[in-house]
Amino acid sequence: MQKDGNLVLYPIGNPIPEYAYWASGTYDIGDKGSLNLDLDGRLYILNATGFTSKNLTSRVYQRRGITFMLKIDWDGLLRLYSHDLSNTSRWSILWNNTNDGCAPRGFCGFNMFCVLIDQKPGCRCLPGFAEVNQGNRTSGCVRNFTVESCKNKGRNYTIREEDNTIWEDATYSVLSQTSREDCSLACLDDCNCEVAIFKDGECKKQRLPLRYGKRSSQSEDSNVVFIKVAKTTESSTDRIFPTIITHIIIIIISCLFVFSLIVVVAIFGMVNHRYCVLLYRRNSHNGNIEFMEDVAPRSNSYAELERMTDGFKEEIGRGSSDQSLPEEQVILEEWVYQCFVDGELGQLVGDEEVEAKQLERIIKVALWCILDEPSLRPSMKKVLLMLEGTVDIPTPPNPTSFISTI
Structure with a gap:
């Protein structure tokens, strides 16, 4: 009072x-x-x-x-x-007395300024500064780099900016009728300048330490504070975060690649298993071939094999919706492709309950991935997008056609 x-x-x-x-x-x-x-x-x-x-x-x-x-x-x-x-x-x-939690001067220590976070006051150091005692806002902040000789003329320093902050006036030099860019350069070239405040065409160089700092939301306090910091400090920080982000991206892509590869291998393994089972069932009814305890085929003489294969002629089953299952020497890829063309992918999984659209998507991706011509195969990035359903999957060509073997 x-x-x-x-x-x-x-x-x-x-x-x-x-x-x-x-x-x-x-x-x-x-x-x-x-x-x-x-x-x-x-x-x-x-x-x-x-x-x-x-x-x-x-x-x-x-x-x-x-x-x-x-x-x-x-x-x-x-x-x-x-x-x-x-x-x-x-x-x-x-x-x-006020709703502004940053109104009290001295809430933050030297070289700090008050900011409202969810309407609660907090303190931040100026760029290029670090807290003296971590978590103690009244202890203030000091430079996190060593000041070098003035002979370097700013070669190892750069300027950082903070907008709309209020400070106690500690001016030692004033430049009138100047621009924002000129004020920044003037502080960078002056080896005695650590901080400069620019407002309304006036550049005020400040002495350290600064105190009573706060972030202002009022338009009349629309100034900019230029702070001289060491280049090494900023560049090392800039290198850390991109490196971390790059590693995270690599890990995510690697996991997606492995997952997609497992899915493709599992599908072909399942298809191959179904094919072998169906072939086994067909041949089990063939009177020319005998099986032992429904486990493995019995050994046959050369004459028997020649008779069963009609003189060892290679047969390639084409398969269709109205034909029987492929013969012994059928090419698995062509059978899968023919089932895809005929819209009978259910033959590949038998009695297994599989979501039809998901199975069709995986089969289409797999048919693209096994093409003999490398230039026709999609990249792993595109494979991931197709498996996720992010992009449409075009109709794959026949893996044994002429175009895929050029």
Whole structure:
């Protein structure tokens, strides 16, 4: 409470008008003003004659059992609380001097500025600075690099920017009628310059440490702060994150590749198994070939094999919707392709319950992948997209046709 009757909040050790971050506005009532809190929760300021100069809050409660408390909280804001003694409820906030959690000057230490995160205040270091004590906002920040000789003339430094921040004025040099770009270069070329603030065509070079920093959301504080930082610090940081992201991408692609490869191998294994079973069943009814205990074929003489294969002639079954199953020497790829063309992919899986569209997608991808001509095969990236259903799969050519063997 000042001698003029004005109730003012200042940062510790700096009761200077320009550093005030809240005032009651009762600066004309004289040195006998006082702050009062009634039993009904009314907070007000009285003048020297005992009249109310200003009500900070209105009457809140008129019943008994309610306790009120006024205090300056840890974040520098003045708050009025209430508590109902008849139950175990917590203290409730009835009033505070401002809703801006970053309003109190000195909430953050040197070379830090206050920012609101979900309406709660937090502190950040300037670019190129690190906290003195991790997690202690009042300890401030210091450079995370060693300042080199002025003879280098900025060769090992670059400029980082922070927009719309407010600081205590620590100007040692002013450049008038200049541009934003010129202000940045002026600080970079000046070996004594660590920070410069540009606003309305004026460039103010600042001395370190900076204090009372906060992010501002008001348009009248639309300035830009230029901070000189070491190039090595920034470049090392820039290398870390792209490297991590690259490794993550490689791992994801590798997993998808392995998964798709397993799917293709499993499908062909299943198809081959079904083919062998069907062939076994067919031949088990053939009187020319005998089997032992339904497990393996019996050994045959050369004459028997010659008679059963009609002089060892190679037969290639074409297969269709109205033909019988392929002969012994049928080419598996052509049989799969013919089943695909005829729309009878169910022959490949027998009694297995398989989702039809998914089976068709996998068979089409597999037929593309086994083409003899490498240039016709899709890339692994495209295979993944086709298996996921992201892109359409064109109709594959016959894997044994002339075009695929050119």
